[in-house]
Amino acid sequence: MPPTALLEQATRHLALRARWRPLEYAFWLAALASVFLFPGRHLILTEIAWLALFALSLDLILGYAGIISLGHAAFFGLGSYAAALLAKHEIINEPVAALFVSGLAAAVLGFATSFLVLRGSDLTRLMVTLGIALIMREIANQIPELTGGADGLQGVVIAPILGTFQLDIFGHVGYVYCLSVLFVLFLLARRVVCSPFGLSLRAVKGNPLRSASIGISVNARLVAIYTFAAFYAGVAGALLAQTTAFASLDVFSLERSADLLLVLIIGGTGYLYGGLVGAVAFKFIQDALATFDPQYWQYWIGLLLVLLVLFGRIYGGVIAAAVFGVSYWLRLSFFECALILLAVGAGYRHIRGWLDRLDARVLEFIRGARSARAALLQRRP
Amino acid sequence: MPAALETVDLQKHFGGIAAVAGVSFKVERGARHALIGPNGAGKTTVINLLTGVLRPSAGRILLAGEDITLVEPHKRVRRGLARTFQINQLFLDLTPLESVGLAIAERMGAGAQWWRPVGTHASVVEEIVEILARFHLTDVMHERTGNLPYGKQRLLEIALAIACRPRVLLLDEPAAGVPEDERHEILATVAALPADVTVLLIEHDMDIVFSFADRISVLVNGALFVDGAPEQVASDPRVKAVYLGESLDA
Amino acid sequence: MLTILFDGVAYGMLLFVLACGLSVTLGLMNFVNLAHGAFAMAGGYVTLLLVNRAGVPFFAGLAVAFLVTALIGLLFERTLYVHVYAKNHLEQVLFTIGLVFMSVAAVDHVMGSQQVFINIPSVLQGQIQIFGVGIGRYRLLIIVICGLLTLGLQLILSGTRFGSRLRASVDDARVAGGLGINVNAVFSLTFAFGSGLAGLGGALGAEILGLDPTFPLKYLVYFLIVVTVGGTSSITGPFVASLLIGIADVAGKYYVPKFGAFVIYTIMIVVLILRPQGLFARAAGK
Numbered sequence: 063m064p065p066t067a068l069l070e071q072a073t074r075h076l077a078l079r080a081r082w083r084p085l086e087y088a089f090w091l092a093a094l095a096s097v098f099l100f101p102g103r104h105l106i107l108t109e110i111a112w113l114a115l116f117a118l119s120l121d122l123i124l125g126y127a128g129i130i131s132l133g134h135a136a137f138f139g140l141g142s143y144a145a146a147l148l149a150k151h152e153i154i155n156e157p158v159a160a161l162f163v164s165g166l167a168a169a170v171l172g173f174a175t176s177f178l179v180l181r182g183s184d185l186t187r188l189m190v191t192l193g194i195a196l197i198m199r200e201i202a203n204q205i206p207e208l209t210g211g212a213d214g215l216q217g218v219v220i221a222p223i224l225g226t227f228q229l230d231i232f233g234h235v236g237y238v239y240c241l242s243v244l245f246v247l248f249l250l251a252r253r254v255v256c257s258p259f260g261l262s263l264r265a266v267k268g269n270p271l272r273s274a275s276i277g278i279s280v281n282a283r284l285v286a287i288y289t290f291a292a293f294y295a296g297v298a299g300a301l302l303a304q305t306t307a308f309a310s311l312d313v314f315s316l317e318r319s320a321d322l323l324l325v326l327i328i329g330g331t332g333y334l335y336g337g338l339v340g341a342v343a344f345k346f347i348q349d350a351l352a353t354f355d356p357q358y359w360q361y362w363i364g365l366l367l368v369l370l371v372l373f374g375r376i377y378g379g380v381i382a383a384a385v386f387g388v389s390y391w392l393r394l395s396f397f398e399c400a401l402i403l404l405a406v407g408a409g410y411r412h413i414r415g416w417l418d419r420l421d422a423r424v425l426e427f428i429r430g431a432r433s434a435r436a437a438l439l440q441r442r443p
Numbered sequence: 444m445p446a447a448l449e450t451v452d453l454q455k456h457f458g459g460i461a462a463v464a465g466v467s468f469k470v471e472r473g474a475r476h477a478l479i480g481p482n483g484a485g486k487t488t489v490i491n492l493l494t495g496v497l498r499p500s501a502g503r504i505l506l507a508g509e510d511i512t513l514v515e516p517h518k519r520v521r522r523g524l525a526r527t528f529q530i531n532q533l534f535l536d537l538t539p540l541e542s543v544g545l546a547i548a549e550r551m552g553a554g555a556q557w558w559r560p561v562g563t564h565a566s567v568v569e570e571i572v573e574i575l576a577r578f579h580l581t582d583v584m585h586e587r588t589g590n591l592p593y594g595k596q597r598l599l600e601i602a603l604a605i606a607c608r609p610r611v612l613l614l615d616e617p618a619a620g621v622p623e624d625e626r627h628e629i630l631a632t633v634a635a636l637p638a639d640v641t642v643l644l645i646e647h648d649m650d651i652v653f654s655f656a657d658r659i660s661v662l663v664n665g666a667l668f669v670d671g672a673p674e675q676v677a678s679d680p681r682v683k684a685v686y687l688g689e690s691l692d693a
Numbered sequence: 694m695l696t697i698l699f700d701g702v703a704y705g706m707l708l709f710v711l712a713c714g715l716s717v718t719l720g721l722m723n724f725v726n727l728a729h730g731a732f733a734m735a736g737g738y739v740t741l742l743l744v745n746r747a748g749v750p751f752f753a754g755l756a757v758a759f760l761v762t763a764l765i766g767l768l769f770e771r772t773l774y775v776h777v778y779a780k781n782h783l784e785q786v787l788f789t790i791g792l793v794f795m796s797v798a799a800v801d802h803v804m805g806s807q808q809v810f811i812n813i814p815s816v817l818q819g820q821i822q823i824f825g826v827g828i829g830r831y832r833l834l835i836i837v838i839c840g841l842l843t844l845g846l847q848l849i850l851s852g853t854r855f856g857s858r859l860r861a862s863v864d865d866a867r868v869a870g871g872l873g874i875n876v877n878a879v880f881s882l883t884f885a886f887g888s889g890l891a892g893l894g895g896a897l898g899a900e901i902l903g904l905d906p907t908f909p910l911k912y913l914v915y916f917l918i919v920v921t922v923g924g925t926s927s928i929t930g931p932f933v934a935s936l937l938i939g940i941a942d943v944a945g946k947y948y949v950p951k952f953g954a955f956v957i958y959t960i961m962i963v964v965l966i967l968r969p970q971g972l973f974a975r976a977a978g979k
Contacts, residue, residue, distance in 0.1 A: 063569070063573075064569065064572040064573055064576055064581075068572055068576075068581060069565075069568060069569060069572055071585075072540055072562075072568050072571060072572050072584065072585075073562050073565075073568050074562075075538070075540055075562075075584070075585040076540055076541065076544065076561050076562030076568065077560060077561065077562040077563075079560075079561070080560035080561070080562075253557070253558060253560075254557045254558075256560045256561060257556055257557045257558060257559060257560060257561065258544075258545070258548045258553060258554055258555070258556045258557075258559075258561055259554070259555050259556060259557035260557070260561075261537070261541055261544075261545055261561050262545055262548075262549070262554055262555070264534070264536065264537065265534045265537060265542070265545055268534045268535060268536050268537070269532055269533065269534055269535075271496070271532055272528075272532040272533065272534065272603070273517075273534075274516045274517045274520075275494065275516065275517075275520065275525070275526060275528075275532070275604075276520060276525075276545060276546040276549055276603055276604075276606070276607055277517050277520035277521050277546070277549040277550060277554070277607060278517055278545070278549055278554060279515075279517050279518075280517065282555075283555070286555075
C-alpha cells in the first residue's frame with residue numbers, strides 16, 4: 063500500500079484536467095453578460111453560438127480523435143433540415159424536443175458512416191467525409207418536394223420554446239436559447255473529455271498501435287466519438303434552422319466545412335474552447351471583411367488561411383491584417399495582392415528567421431519580467 | 444495443463460518471401476523463455492503474429508489452450524497476452540500516471556466510462572502508484588512522457604504491459620537502446636517479474652538471455668533452429684556457427 | 694448507347710489529363726493539393742482571353758494555356774508550396790483551400806461569375822458520322838489529344854531518365870535522394886508539368902465541363918475521386934479510374950437522371966470500403 067501522500071498527489075494530478083480554470087469562469091460570465099450588454103447584436107451573437115457548437119463538434123473528432131474531416135457539414139445539414147421539416151410539417155412542435163430528435167438523426171448518420179472513416183489514410187478520410195457531405199447535398203437537391211431544392215425550405219414556423227418563449231425578430235430569445243444549448247452541451251462534452259473515455263481518445267490519437275496493445279478497442283472508441291460529434295453538429299444545424307426558420311442547400315457545402323476548419327485553426331484544437339474562441343474571432347473577421355469588401359471577402363479568408371498555415375496563429379493573423387491593410391489603403395487589385403503573397407513566400411526564410419528572433423526576445427522579456435516580479439515579492443517582509 | 448502459449452506451424456509470407464516458415468513451439472506456464480536469432484530472422488514478425496498485429500498466412504496460435512489465431516489484437520490483451528515494443532511505443536503527450544491508469548482502467552472494464560472524471564476510482568489510483576513505484580517511476584509520474592529520459596521511457600514501456608496483468612508477457616528487446624548505466628534497472632525489473640507470469644523474451648544481448656532464460660529457442664530465416672535448455676543451446680556448434688563472430692559464452 | 698460510351702470515354706480522358714498531375718503530386722510528395730482545380734481554371738481563362746479577345750488560333754491557345762499554367766505552377770511551387778511540404782495533412786488542406794478561395798474570388802472579380810465559352814473553330818463543331826453513329830467532333834478531338842498525352846506521359850515515365858528519376862522518387866524519396874537524385878528539382882518540374890496539364894485540361898474541357906469561377910470547387914471532388922480510386926503509384930491506375938468514372942457519370946446521368954450524380958459517389962465509397970488504398974495501388978503504399 064503506497065504512502066497516502068503519494069496517493070493524494072497522484073489523485074490530484076489526475077484530476078487536474080477536470081478542474082475549472084479561472085479563465086473558463088470568465089469566458090462563461092462574459093457570455094452571460096453579452097445577453098444584457100449587447101442587445102442590439104443578438105442576431106450575430108446567435109450565429110456565433112451555433113457556429114461555436116458546430117466547431118466544438120468538429121474539435122471532438124479532430125482535436126481529440128485525430129480524424130480529419132472535410133464533410134462535417136453533412137451532419138450539420140441533416141440536423142438543419144430535420145429541424146426545419148419537423149417544424150414545418152408539425153411533427154414535433156416544441157423546439158427543444160425537435161432539437162434533440164434532429165441531433166439524433168445526425169447521430170444515426172454519423173454512426174452509419176463512421177465505419178468508412180476508420181480505414182485508410184488521411185486522404186481517404188478526407189475523400190470519404192467530403193463525399194458523404196456531397197451525397198447529402200445531392201439528396202437534398204434531388205427531392206425538392208421535400209426540401210425545397212435549390213430555393214431552400216420555406217414556410218417554416220417555429221413554435222414557442224418550451225411552450226412559453228416565442229422567438230422574436232430581434233433574436234433575443236433566440237440568442238438565450240442558443241447560448242443555453244451551447245452551455246449545456248459544452249458541460250457534457252467537458253465531462254466526456256475529462257473522463258477515462260476522453261483520456262483513451264487522446265491515447266488513440268497519439269498512438270493507436272499502443273492503445274490496441276493495452277486492450278483499447280480503437281475502432282469502437284472512434285465510432286463512439288464520431289457519432290457523439292455528429293449529434294452535436296446536428297444540434298448546431300438545428301439551432302440554425304430554428305433561429306432562421308429556414309434551411310437551404312449550402313448547409314452541406316464545402317465552404318461551410320472549410321470555414322469550420324478555419325475557425326479551429328484560429329482557435330486551436332484539443333482543448334474544447336478552440337471552437338468557441340475561434341467562432342467569435344471568425345465572425346468578427348468575417349463581419350469586418352464584409353464591410354470592407356462585401357462581395358469578395360472570400361479572397362481575404364483564403365489569404366488568411368494561407369498565412370495562418372505559413373506563420374502560425376498570431377503572426378499569420380498579423381501579416382494577413384497587414385497585407386489587407388496595405389491592399390485596401392493602396393487600392394491594390396487581387397492580382398497585385400497575390401504578388402505580395404508570392405513575395406512573402408519567396409522571402410519566407412528571412413521572415414521566419416526574423417519572427418523566431420522576435421519570439422526569443424519576447425520570451426526573454428517575459429522571463430525577465432517574471433524574475434523581477436519574484437525578486438520584488440521577496441523583498442517585501 | 445495446456446502450455447501458456449503455443450504456436451502450431453505458424454507461417455507468414457510477404458509476397459514470395461517466407462518471413463516465418465512453419466514455427467511450432469510451446470511456452471510453459473511460468474517459464475522464462477528466450478527467443479534469439481540473428482537480425483532479420485523473423486523474431487519481431489513472430490511477436491507481431493502472436494499479438495495479432497499481423498495475420499498469419501497459415502498455422503495456429505493457442506493461448507492457454509484457446510485458439511486465438513483470428514482474435515483481434517485488443518481482445519488478445521483482454522485474454523491475458525501483453526507485449527512491449529522494441530522501439531518505445533508510448534503515449535508521448537500523456538503522463539505515466541495517465542498511461543498506466545488507462546491500461547488498468549481498460550483491464551477493469553472501466554476504460555470507456557465517460558461520466559466520471561479520471562482519478563475518482565481510489566482502487567485504480569492505488570494500483571497505478573503501486574506499479575509506478577515498482578518501476579521506479581513515481582518521481583516522474585506527472586511529467587509528460589515525451590520529456591522523460593530514454594531509460595525511464597523504457598521502464599514505462601514495460602510498466603504499461605504489466606499493468607494489463609497479463610498471463611503471458613512478450614518482451615521485445617527490453618534493454619534495446621538503453622544507456623549502459625541505466626541497463627541494470629531494466630534487467631532487475633525483468634528479473635523481478637511475478638513468477639506466475641509467463642515471459643517470452645526477445646533479446647540480442649546474450650548476458651541477459653543466459654542469466655534470465657530457462658529455455659531458449661533459436662530462430663534463423665524464419666524457422667526454429669534449436670529449442671532447448673540454455674546449456675544445450677550454448678554448447679550447440681550450429682548455433683555458434685549461425686551467430687558468426689558472436690561469442691556465446693563471453 | 695455507343696454515343697454515351699463515347700461521351701463517357703471523352704469525359705474520362707479529360708478527367709485523366711486534369712487529375713494526373715494531382716495524382717503524381719500526391720504520390721511523390723504525399724502532398725494534398727486541393728488547389729489543383731485552380732490551375733485548370735487558370736488555363737481555361739487564359740485560353741478564353743487569347744482566343745475570344747485576342748483572336749489567337751484555338752490550338753495555339755491550348756499550347757499557351759499549358760505553358761502559362763505550368764509557369765504559374767512553378768512560381769507558386771517555389772515560393773509558397775515548398776514551405777508546406779513538411780506540414781501535416783490538415784495544414785496542407787487548409788493551405789490549398791485558402792489558395793482556392795483566393796483564386797475563385799479573384800477570377801470572379803476580374804471575369805465575372807457567369808459561365809463562359811471559348812470560341813471553338815468551326816471544324817471542331819458538330820458531329821461526324823462513323824458507321825452510322827454520330828460522333829461529336831470536339832469530343833473526338835479530346836480523345837485524340839488526351840490519348841496522345843497519355844501515351845507521351847507513359848513514354849516519358851518509362852523511356853527517359855527524368856522518368857526513371859521520377860518513378861524512383863515516387864517509390865521512396867529518401868532512398869532516391871540518397872542515390873543522388875535531386876528530389877526537389879524532380880518535384881518542381883513535375884508539379885509545373887502537372888499544373889500545365891491541368892491548365893490544358895481546363896482549356897480543353899471548358900466546352901464540356903463549363904468554365905466559371907466555381908470550377909475548382911465544383912470539380913475538386915472528381916479529381917479526388919480519380920486519385921483515390923486510381924491510387925497514386927502509377928499512371929495506369931488514375932487512367933483506368935478516370936475512364937471508369939467518366940463513363941459511369943455520363944451513363945448514370947443519362948439513364949437515371951435523378952440519381953446520376955450518386956453513381957460516382959457510390960463507386961468511390963464502395964471502392965474505399967473494399968480497398969482503402971485505391972483499386973490499383975500496390976499493397977506497400979504510404
